[in-house]
Every structure is written in structure tokens, then in C-alpha cells.
Amino acid sequence: MSGTGFYEPVRFSGFPEIKESLVSGHLPATFMLAPLAMKLRQEGIPVKIVYLGHRDGTALMVHKQSSIYSIRDLKGKTIAVPNRYSNQYLILFKALSNLGMTIKDLNIVEMPPPDMPAALYSRAVDAITSGEPFMGQTELEGYGRVLYQAKEIWPNFISCVLVVREDLINSHPEGVQRLVDGIARSGKWLEGGMDHRMMAAENVARQYYNQRPELLQFVLSKPPDRVTYSNLLLVRKDFEEIERLAIQAGILKDSIKFEDYADPRFSAKTEGAKAYDWGGPK
Amino acid sequence: MKSRIEAVLLPLIIAALVIFFWHMAVVLSGTQIFPKPVQVLLGMVELARRGVLFKYIVASLFRVSSGFLLALAIGIPLGLLLGWFGRAFKAFNPAIQVLRPISPIAWIPVAILWFGVTDFAPIFLIFLASLFPIMTATMSAVQNIQLVHLRAARNFDVKRVALFTKIIFPAALPQIITGVRIALGVAWLVVVAAEMIAVNSGLGYLIIDARNAGMRYDLVVAGMALIGLIGLILDFLFRRLELIDEVRWGFNS
Amino acid sequence: MSKNYRIVGLALVTYLGIASLHLWLNIGFENLGLIRSDKTEATFKVGFLPVT
Numbered sequence: 001m002s003g004t005g006f007y008e009p010v011r012f013s014g015f016p017e018i019k020e021s022l023v024s025g026h027l028p029a030t031f032m033l034a035p036l037a038m039k040l041r042q043e044g045i046p047v048k049i050v051y052l053g054h055r056d057g058t059a060l061m062v063h064k065q066s067s068i069y070s071i072r073d074l075k076g077k078t079i080a081v082p083n084r085y086s087n088q089y090l091i092l093f094k095a096l097s098n099l100g101m102t103i104k105d106l107n108i109v110e111m112p113p114p115d116m117p118a119a120l121y122s123r124a125v126d127a128i129t130s131g132e133p134f135m136g137q138t139e140l141e142g143y144g145r146v147l148y149q150a151k152e153i154w155p156n157f158i159s160c161v162l163v164v165r166e167d168l169i170n171s172h173p174e175g176v177q178r179l180v181d182g183i184a185r186s187g188k189w190l191e192g193g194m195d196h197r198m199m200a201a202e203n204v205a206r207q208y209y210n211q212r213p214e215l216l217q218f219v220l221s222k223p224p225d226r227v228t229y230s231n232l233l234l235v236r237k238d239f240e241e242i243e244r245l246a247i248q249a250g251i252l253k254d255s256i257k258f259e260d261y262a263d264p265r266f267s268a269k270t271e272g273a274k275a276y277d278w279g280g281p282k
Numbered sequence: 283m284k285s286r287i288e289a290v291l292l293p294l295i296i297a298a299l300v301i302f303f304w305h306m307a308v309v310l311s312g313t314q315i316f317p318k319p320v321q322v323l324l325g326m327v328e329l330a331r332r333g334v335l336f337k338y339i340v341a342s343l344f345r346v347s348s349g350f351l352l353a354l355a356i357g358i359p360l361g362l363l364l365g366w367f368g369r370a371f372k373a374f375n376p377a378i379q380v381l382r383p384i385s386p387i388a389w390i391p392v393a394i395l396w397f398g399v400t401d402f403a404p405i406f407l408i409f410l411a412s413l414f415p416i417m418t419a420t421m422s423a424v425q426n427i428q429l430v431h432l433r434a435a436r437n438f439d440v441k442r443v444a445l446f447t448k449i450i451f452p453a454a455l456p457q458i459i460t461g462v463r464i465a466l467g468v469a470w471l472v473v474v475a476a477e478m479i480a481v482n483s484g485l486g487y488l489i490i491d492a493r494n495a496g497m498r499y500d501l502v503v504a505g506m507a508l509i510g511l512i513g514l515i516l517d518f519l520f521r522r523l524e525l526i527d528e529v530r531w532g533f534n535s
Numbered sequence: 536m537s538k539n540y541r542i543v544g545l546a547l548v549t550y551l552g553i554a555s556l557h558l559w560l561n562i563g564f565e566n567l568g569l570i571r572s573d574k575t576e577a578t579f580k581v582g583f584l585p586v587t
Contacts, residue, residue, distance in 0.1 A: 010399060010482070010580045013490050017479060018582050020391050026398025030582030057587035082586075113586045114494035118315070131587035159587060168579060175579060211495055211585065219587075227587050337560045344557035347550050399580065401562075483561045494585070523542065 006175055014112040015083050022047065028168040029179065034239070035246050036085035037163045041261035042252065046166040048263040051180045051234065051270075053160040054187075057219075057227030058088055058150035060129040061138050063120055068127065068147060071095050077126035080111040080119060087159055088129045088150075090245040095153045103249065120144060131159050132227055133211060136219040149226070156231070158238055169263065177266050184270035187229035194221060234267040317500040325504035329488070339512065341483040342473050345401060349408025349476075350469045357413045357465075358458065361420025362446060365454070371421065382414040387475045394479055404476035404484075411472040412465040419461020423454035463520050470513045485509050 010027070012018045015036065021027035023045050031053050040047055060079075062068040068077065081089045093103055111119060113130035117137045120128050127147065128135070138144025150157035162183065164176055189196055201216035219226060236258045246252035301319045308318045317325070329335040364371045386407045397403040427450060435449045477486030485505050492501035 006578060007581050008578050010582045012582055012584050013478060013494055015584060016391070017394060018584065020394040021399055021582060024395040024398055026394070026400075026580075027582045028579045031584065032582075054587050112494075113584065121315070134586060160584075172579065179581065340553065340556045341561050344553050344561075347553055351546070351550060399582075 007179055013114065022163065022165065025165065025167075029162065029164040029176070031160045032163045033083055033086045034158050034161045034242055035087060035090060035251060036083060037161055038239070038243065038246070038256060038261050039085050039252060040163075042254075042256050047163050047261075048166060048169060049161045049234065049239075049261055050164050050169075050176060050263050050266045051162040051183055052158055052232040053162060053183075055228045055231060056149070056151045056157050056225065057132045058091070058130065058157055058159050059132075059135040060088075060092075060127055060147045061120060061135050061144040062127045062147050063123055064143055064145045066126060066145075071099060071148070072101070074127060074147075075101065075105045076107070078107040078109060079127040079129065080109050080116050080125045082113050082130045083110055084108075084251055085246075086130075087154075087157065087242065088131075089251070090242065090249055091150055091154050091157065092129070093249045094245055095148070097248075098153075117141070117144075132219040133215050136222075136226070137215055140215060140218050151225075156238065158242070164263075177269060180266040181270055184232060187232055190220075190229045194224065197221060232267070233270070234262055234264040236262075236264075315499050317503050321500040322503045322507055325498075325500040326508065329501070329504065334483075334488075335508075338483055338485050338488050339508065341481075341487075342477070342485040342509075343512075345404045345476065345484065346408055346469050346473055348401075349405045349410075350412050350466060352405070352409045353412035353416055353465060353469070354462065357416035358420050361417040361458070362424055362450065362454070364417070365421035365424025366446075366450065371425075375421070378414065378417065382418070385475075386411045386472045387478075390475070390479060399479070399481070401481060403479045404473070404481060404486075407476040408469045408472050411476075412469040415461050415465040415468055416458075419464070420454065420458050423457030423461075424450060426457065427453045459524055463517070463524075466516060466520060467513065470509070470516060474509070485512075 007029070012021075015033060018027070018030050018032055019036065019040070022030055022032070023040065034049070037047060037049050068074060079092070081092070083089070089108070092106070092108075096103060096105065109125065111125075111128075113134045116125075116128040116130055116134050119125045120138055121141075121143050128138070135144070135146075139146065150159075162180070169176055190200060197220040198217055201220055202213045205211045205213040205216045239258055239262065243252065243255060247255065305319050308316055326335065329338070364374055389407055389410055393403040393406050397406055431449055431453050435445060473484065474486035474489055477484040478490050481487055485508055489502050489505040492498040492505065495501075
């Protein structure tokens with residue numbers, strides 16, 4: 001997924017800054033939490049979801065020495081989520097309502113994912129949930145324990161999606177298509193074998209993520225389907241489920257139409273996409 | 283000669299003691315997060331080897347000096363005018379005092395909305411942080427000008443513009459310089475908050491990014507140490523400025 | 536009075552020096568259109584948080 005010259009990746013530290021840059025028009029495209037993208041659309045920001053970033057790859061971690069062994073044990077505890085407009089928050093809501101509990105039984109705080117490992121280590125919070133590699137990091141560094149993987153509660157879990165402003169879609173549809181194709185093909189390449197994943201971790205880690213390669217390698221391999229990069233098509237059903245939960249959880253006011261917040265044309269064209277033929281950096 | 287040696291030696295001794303106690307504190311507490319002094323030093327070496335040390339320092343210096351110089355260019359003239367014209371002061375000062383306590387961090391969303399992901403966003407934040415100390419010091423300096431000078435000026439029938447450049451400004455200068463020195467300190471302090479926005483360079487960015495990158499707290503503290511050292515150098519250079527003749531004029535009355 | 540001008544001049548020159556260094560090291564002159572570059576495609580920014 002490295003830049004081939006027609007787009008420039010910009011790394012952020014938190015979702016609020018991404019949101020502001022997208023809303024102000026200075027950032028024409030970005031990866032972003034799916035419910036947040038839908039919320040922005042509802043507020044009238046002219047954006048469209050065009051593709052997924054990945055599936056699964058989210059967990060809820062507790063401190064190894066804590067006495068939390070089931071979701072019921074979370075009652076009265078403090079849990080950090082990336083943002084209230086996130087599927088990490090909604091999946092908690094879903095899990096709790098399955099057990100007859102409510103979100104009010106928990107103390108939810110919003111925290112940028114990069115801050116979460118240190119917060120768990122110092123036990124400033126009782127549990128953290130967000131995407132990888134921050135969950136795996138707590139495991140690798142020996143103080144975190146998985147309470148659940150997102151896929152156990154919400155199969156084919158979606159976390160981040162690719163959001164593009166309408167003016168970019170109108171002015172550079174080919175560019176958007178190339179970007180989506182690139183993600184699709186990289187995804188297929190990543191799924192083409194563990195050696196591909198290890199290679200990717202090695203190269204992406206330092207340059208784009210500023211992380212240790214060992215951490216990304218851990219997250220991409222143990223277990224092998226911790227994060228999946230195939231099956232990134234926009235499916236209406238997935239999003240209507242997100243919408244349903246969001247309204248129940250009270251973070252979305254009324255219902256919104258899939259046609260309004262999503263543009264599946266780009267995703268549809270990736271059907272026959274072939275994996276990249278990448279053998280490593282030149 | 284002796285006092286010159288003392289001026290260098292005494293701080294060095296204190297610094298050595300601080301580093302010693304820092305090292306012992308880390309070792310004795312068994313912390314896994316806070317780095318030892320030698321790790322911080324190695325961190326700086328790593329940054330230099332990666333080629334980012336100089337780049338980041340230049341980036342932060344650029345943003346701080348841009349915001350700061352802009353604040354000087356706007357704050358001093360405005361401060362002079364508002365300090366001199368009583369009615370203007372009465373009209374605008376409340377608004378200024380309302381804006382002044384708002385932390386630059388609170389302005390970050392506005393900065394992103396107006397300037398996006400460019401250098402202008404942190405420059406704007408640093409400009410805001412520096413503007414208010416400069417303006418407040420300038421206004422107060424003008425208001426404090428001793429009547430002696432003003433009466434003398436009136437006796438010699440000095441015209442408006444000359445009044446400002448030859449009498450008011452030089453008389454206010456010492457207090458203005460103090461405010462400017464404080465503003466420079468604030469500007470350099472704000473660079474961390476300012477660079478939290480998605481600029482991809484700078485010492486503030488280094489700290490935020492090192493914090494995000496797993497357990498690189500050695501780089502975090504290295505960034506802090508660099509910010510501190512450069513702040514010290516800036517303050518030192520500024521104090522030499524204060525020793526120049528023209529500036530002392532106000533004290534001799 | 537001339538000392539004031541000298542200070543201001545020195546400050547400006549220092550600032551321009553820092554600004555040029557910054558443009559050269561961090562932004563790249565080609566990104567400002569000051570020198571011709573091989574980039575013919577329109578580049579747009581894509582944001583991301585390094586998290587899945």
C-alpha cells in the first residue's frame with residue numbers, strides 16, 4: 001500500500017484531528033472509524049465511504065493481573081475506547097445487551113489508541129479496546145490479556161473505512177479508483193501467504209507506522225486471522241447493522257440511507273483485482 | 283574572571299547532580315517506562331544518525347520564529363496604540379483579557395479548520411500564544427511612562443509620529459523587552475502542543491510520535507531535553523540583547 | 536538608532552536563513568513549484584491513524 005506517487009499518506013495521532021482536517025476540506029481522503037464517517041455524513045459533510053480498511057483486528061484487553069475474566073466482570077470498571085463513534089464502542093454495547101447489561105454499568109472513557117497500552121500498563125484504566133497493533137502490543141510486552149476478539153461477538157467486524165470527500169470523487173474519480181484498487185490488490189497480496197505479511201510488517205513498520213517490525217509481525221500472524229485484508233467490499237447489510245446499533249446506542253439520531261453515505265461504485269470495480277506481484281523493496 | 287568561571291561551573295555542578303539523582307531514581311524505582319540519562323543521550327545519537335535531529339530542530343525553530351516574529355510585528359504597534367489612546371484601551375482591553383487565558387491547545391480545532399495540515403496551523407498557535415504577553419507588556423509599558431518624559435516632549439513641541447518613535451517607544455522599551463522575553467519562552471513552550479497537529483516534523487512532533495510508537499520514551503525525554511536546551515540558548519541570546527545601550531535608556535530616568 | 540536597525544536586520548537575516556533551511560530540509564523546493572520536478576500526477580493526501 002505504499003504511495004506510487006499519486007497520493008501522499010499523512011499520519012495522524014488521533015481521530016479528532018482527522019475529523020477536523022476532513023471536515024475543513026484540507027484532507028480529501030482518509031481512513032476513519034466507520035460510525036464516525038456515517039455521523040459526519042448525517043451532519044451534512046459531503047463525504048462518502050468507498051472501501052474498507054480491513055476486517056477484524058480489534059480486541060478488548062485487560063491487565064494480566066486483573067480479576068476480569070468475562071464481560072460480566074467489566075461491571076463498574078473503566079474501559080477506554082477510541083471514540084464514542086466507533087465500532088469498538090458499539091460492540092461493547094452489543095455484547096452487554098446480549099447479557100442483559102447496559103452501557104451505564106461501565107465507565108467509558110475516550111482515548112487515542114496510541115495512549116492505550118501505557119494506560120493499561122499503569123492500570124489507569126481497567127480495560128482497553130481498539131484496533132491493532134496496540135492490543136497485541138500489550139500481549140507482546142507481557143502485561144495484557146485478551147478478554148475477547150471482536151470477531152467472537154461481531155463476525156466480519158469492520159473498524160476503519162476509507163472515506164473520500166465528494167469533491168475529490170468528482171474531480172479525480174480515476175485517482176480514487178486507483179487508491180481503492182491499490183488497497184484491494186495489497187489486501188489480496190497480504191492474504192497470499194504469511195511470508196508476504198512478514199515482508200509487509202518489516203517494511204511498513206518503521207516508515208509508515210513508526211513501530212517495531214516485531215510488533216506488526218506478531219499482530220499479523222498470531223493468530224493468522226487476527227486481522228484480515230480480503231473481503232473489503234462494501235456490503236449494505238454490514239453498514240445497516242452498524243446503523244442499527246448506533247441508533248440503539250444513541251450515537252446516531254435518525255436512520256440514514258446507505259446511498260447517502262456510501263459510494264460502492266469503486267468497490268464494485270475491484271471484483272477481479274489481482275494481488276500485487278511484489279517481491280520486496282527494490 | 284572569577285565570576286565568569288563561577289557562572290559556568292556552578293550550573294554545571296548542579297546539572298551533574300541532577301543527572302546523578304535522575305539515574306538513581308530510575309534504577310531504584312525499577313520503572314519500565316522512564317529512561318535513564320544515558321538512554322536519553324543514546325536516543326539523541328540515534329536521531330542524529332537517522333538524519334532527523336537537525337531537520338526537526340530547524341522545523342521547530344522555523345515555526346516558532348515565524349509565529350513569534352509575526353506576534354512582534356503586530357503586537358508591539360497594537361500595544362503602543364492601545365496603551366497610548368485611552369479610549370481605544372477601554373474599548374479593546376476587555377476583549378483581549380477574555381482571549382488571553384484561552385490555552386493554545388483549545389485553539390487546535392480552529393487552527394486545523396482554518397489552516398489544515400500545513401505549517402501555518404502551528405505557526406498560528408504560536409502566534410496566538412506569543413501575542414498576548416507582548417501586547418499586555420507593551421500596553422502597560424506605555425501607560426507607565428513617566429510624566430517627566432512626556433512633559434519634556436510637550437515643551438519641545440514634538441509631533442505625533444516622532445513622539446512615538448523618539449519618546450514613547452524607547453521609554454517603553456525595557457518593559458516591552460521583558461514581555462517579549464516572556465513571550466519567547468511561551469512560544470517555545472507551545473511548540474509541543476502546536477506540533478500535535480498533523481505536521482510531520484519538529485521536536486514537538488518527535489515527542490508525540492515517539493509516545494505513539496510503543497515504548498520509545500527515551501526519544502520522548504530526548505525531545506524534552508532538546509527543547510529545554512534550545513530554550514536555554516534562546517533565552518541566553520535574548521539576554522545579551524537586553525544589554526545593548528539603547529535599551530537601557532528607560533532605566534536611567 | 537542605527538543599532539536598532541542592525542538588530543532588526545540581523546533578526547530578519549537569521550529568520551530567512553532558518554526559513555530557507557526549513558524549506559530545503561522538510562518541505563522540498565519542488566513541492567512549492569519553485570523548481571521543476573518529474574511529478575506529473577496530481578497528488579492528494581490520504582490520512583490514516585496507524586491502527587487497524
